[in-house]
Amino acid sequence: MNRPFYILPIVTMLCACSSTSSDNVATEGVHADIDVFANGSGRTSVDVELEVGDGIGATSLELVAGDQLMVMANGIQKTMIEDASIIGRFRYEASFDFDDAGTIFTVSFFRDEGINAPNSNVTLPEGFIVQSPQNSDVFSQDQDVPIQWTPSGTTITPDIDVSLSCSTTSGIPFTASESVTLSSDTGVASLPVASVIPFGTLDTSRLCDGEVRFSRWRRGNLDPNYGEGGSITAEHIERAQFFVDLRL
Secondary structure, three states: OOOOEEEOOOOOOOOOOEEEEHHHOOHHHOEEEEEEEEOOOOOEEEEEEEEEOOOOOOEEEEOOOOOEEEEEEOOEEEEOEEOOOOOOOOEEEEEEOOOOOOOEEEEEEEOOOOOOEEEEEEEOOOOOEEEEOOOOOEEOOOOEEEEEEEOOOOOOOOEEEEEEEEEEOOOOEEEEEEEEOOOOOOOEEEEEHHHHOOOOOEOOOOOEEEEEEEEEEEEOEOOOOOOOOEEEEEEEEEEEEEEEOOOO
């Protein structure tokens, strides 16, 4: 079994972010990150960030002068708008009131001048109906967490991660996480609670909060006119909650 990954108290990270107007950059110099995301709520979100360069130090692109991003799905076309909650970066978003598996999302970048990139597309994968664990389940540290979902037998083997957050006797939250290894989409798995109990002197009078995260994702086809490349992916995520009583 893989060694658990431990998340210590969160430390805020600061980064130097730069940006430029889209009229300063030709499509041949643009890198595109496009994410289509559904979480079982019946809605699908589409997020796009255009950059010059990639990774740390990349310059974020602000759309100006008639440049725009559009997304189409199920015959519905929407203009993407800036996400004002992000400081120092420019990300554009749109949402749809459906999350059906097999829905094709096409994202287009239209330029006031220069080359368009009209045909980045990806297909949304199957979602999940979680059968276990249920939100009221309480396990001891000696038990296995039973994990079940439908539909199963799909062509995309899910990524499944289990995390557990407990408090120390001094009140500091610590979290451990472990990935579940699957060879196919069987619909059934399990993970020992002991493998995700954080190190430290834990407060046994408090229940630990557990979460199972299910994910199916696929990569789509990015328009080749983005000269610096990038990616377009679609992901369907579902989460299930449970508790662990360390006194049991």
